[in-house]
Amino acid sequence: MDCKIVTIPGDGIGPEIVREACKVLDRVGEVYGHKFNYTEILMGGCSIDAYGVPLTEEALNTAKQSDAVLLGAVGGNVGNSRWYDVAPNLRPEAGLLAIRKGLNLFANIRPAYLYKELAEACPLKKEIIGDGFDMVIMRELTGGLYFGERHTEEVDGCLQATDTLTYNEKEIRRIAVKAFDIAMKRRKSVISVDKANVLDSSRLWRKVVEEVAKDYPEVTLSHMLVDNCAMQLVMNPGQFDVILTENMFGDILSDEASMITGSIGMLSSASLNETKFGLYEPSHGSAPDIAGKDIANPIATILSAAMMLRYSFDLDEEADAIEKAVQKVLTDGYRTADIMADGCKKVGTTEMGDLVAENI
Amino acid sequence: MDCKIVTIPGDGIGPEIVREACKVLDRVGEVYGHKFNYTEILMGGCSIDAYGVPLTEEALNTAKQSDAVLLGAVGGNVGNSRWYDVAPNLRPEAGLLAIRKGLNLFANIRPAYLYKELAEACPLKKEIIGDGFDMVIMRELTGGLYFGERHTEEVDGCLQATDTLTYNEKEIRRIAVKAFDIAMKRRKSVISVDKANVLDSSRLWRKVVEEVAKDYPEVTLSHMLVDNCAMQLVMNPGQFDVILTENMFGDILSDEASMITGSIGMLSSASLNETKFGLYEPSHGSAPDIAGKDIANPIATILSAAMMLRYSFDLDEEADAIEKAVQKVLTDGYRTADIMADGCKKVGTTEMGDLVAENI
Numbered sequence A, B: 001m002d003c004k005i006v007t008i009p010g011d012g013i014g015p016e017i018v019r020e021a022c023k024v025l026d027r028v029g030e031v032y033g034h035k036f037n038y039t040e041i042l043m044g045g046c047s048i049d050a051y052g053v054p055l056t057e058e059a060l061n062t063a064k065q066s067d068a069v070l071l072g073a074v075g076g077n078v079g080n081s082r083w084y085d086v087a088p089n090l091r092p093e094a095g096l097l098a099i100r101k102g103l104n105l106f107a108n109i110r111p112a113y114l115y116k117e118l119a120e121a122c123p124l125k126k127e128i129i130g131d132g133f134d135m136v137i138m139r140e141l142t143g144g145l146y147f148g149e150r151h152t153e154e155v156d157g158c159l160q161a162t163d164t165l166t167y168n169e170k171e172i173r174r175i176a177v178k179a180f181d182i183a184m185k186r187r188k189s190v191i192s193v194d195k196a197n198v199l200d201s202s203r204l205w206r207k208v209v210e211e212v213a214k215d216y217p218e219v220t221l222s223h224m225l226v227d228n229c230a231m232q233l234v235m236n237p238g239q240f241d242v243i244l245t246e247n248m249f250g251d252i253l254s255d256e257a258s259m260i261t262g263s264i265g266m267l268s269s270a271s272l273n274e275t276k277f278g279l280y281e282p283s284h285g286s287a288p289d290i291a292g293k294d295i296a297n298p299i300a301t302i303l304s305a306a307m308m309l310r311y312s313f314d315l316d317e318e319a320d321a322i323e324k325a326v327q328k329v330l331t332d333g334y335r336t337a338d339i340m341a342d343g344c345k346k347v348g349t350t351e352m353g354d355l356v357a358e359n360i
Ligand SMILES: CC(C)[C@H](C(=O)O)[C@@H](O)C(=O)O
Pocket: A075, A093, A096, A097, A251, B197, B198, B227
């Protein structure tokens, strides 16, 4: 198979981890007889530095013409940063928002599971972890507060800022369908998360999700309020199989969910549209503080490449091979700094990539 | 002192826990020579049953004429319930939203701390808990998505629902001032939480919070994105002193924060306006499944009554007395079912109230 992949190394540790993922993909290509052709584009802070904007039209078009996109990370120092007072469309993350919208990537799949080998790093107690947990957050990615009309105006001498949260039936239906489809391949349970006791958009959300559920009689659907879900994730993560939620709630809950695994450096994600096309990226950020030191964990990106093979190229066997190789490397006791534990062998970014590739 | 208190027993376990809090207040009255006069009003499901609305104008006016309000809990079965498809203004929680807005209770203070005696119940590992944590969430309570314009309309044959998130400088300034004031009495650190990399309202939030910070040179201010905060609460709760945030983020984060204490039945809250007036309620919900069984934990409500003495009546000594009595009862090993542990003595709602009262 010939695969046209656009890579977006991005900022911070992005270039290092994408390099390792491509190394693993190339090894898969050798073993299974595929050809992965990469075209690199700039996005985020590096694009701002080069072109003054976080994503050029040309870069977006290049991405559109590919079969799939592999992304490292963009932005950095955002929490306390020089970026927030910059015009929103000139911030590095604006590139990410633009590519999501531009490629219509409405379905963001974020798996969060506990690696038995890494259970030590999990912040939750053994009693809470129980038999472990393995959930997928299906986050709507092109609607809601992220893409609603927004403006800041002066009213009676006082600045006032407004953001808008809008969802229509179609947008809710298509993401719900994706969630139920995934649930069918898993433990057949969907928990839809909203704030239906307050928001109109959440009440429409519930209504449509319940309609979609009728087409999946085997799947159990329940609803949970977002505040309760934030509690339940900490108290009883094992109850979740597929969480279906809107954009902003998904942003918050998926970060919480990934943190309770204790291995955010291990978690992949996929953002899909209605076709086979997808953008694949680690769940973690650009970690500018450790960039260029060859210590970042490339596994999340490597596993994102596996998701790419599975969802965009239907190469299930090859995806399995990557996942098994990662598992093998962990079992053999190799760890990057973020997941290092007593008795394990510490390796850097490059070495971790080599090890996974060798195990394909 | 003569204090005019409106009580709102509400739904579920509400009546039982408010009864115990009043018992403790009465004991304080006896010992310190105050008179607490109670007027009861209906709110929530019980008001819907009696009057067809979750809060009558008359009840709201009665509350307005009091010095402070003590609330049990309203609603129940909301997660998966018969309520969400009811017109929003006819749901039990609409009473809560109406009283918050009607009394202008913009500042919601939710303490979340780890009781050393109850550390066993905390879902987080010892390594994460470290020396414990003690934070206060200052949540804006009368703005944002909760009170913005909302509507559902048909667009091209497709239903579309919209909610609006608006904040103006004045609303942000007054809640920020409350947060910095509280920080001055604590560890002098404010972490303001927003989503400034996406929302206009969050960028205005940051700007105003930074302006307010200039008046508090002793307080350290930092900013954190809401998704990161949801992670940090699980990974390193000890870093938080005062969290300042808007309404919806505060709803989600305060529930997460209270859950990581492992003692949600112990956490009080206060909702204040610009005057001494306040509404005090436990952080937990109405727990309809255990209502009427004399097993609910009344401590959160008792501690809310202590907050009332402190914030609305300036009775610091009396508030301290309640807090010490609660501490004593815990040290003596008494526990309600929700916080029961090996070697402790299990007591019901009424007995727990008696014990705290006896220790005043
Ligand atoms: C960088 C930011 C805009 C983005 C988001 O909020 O979606 C990130 O937090 C994520 O979750 O992918």
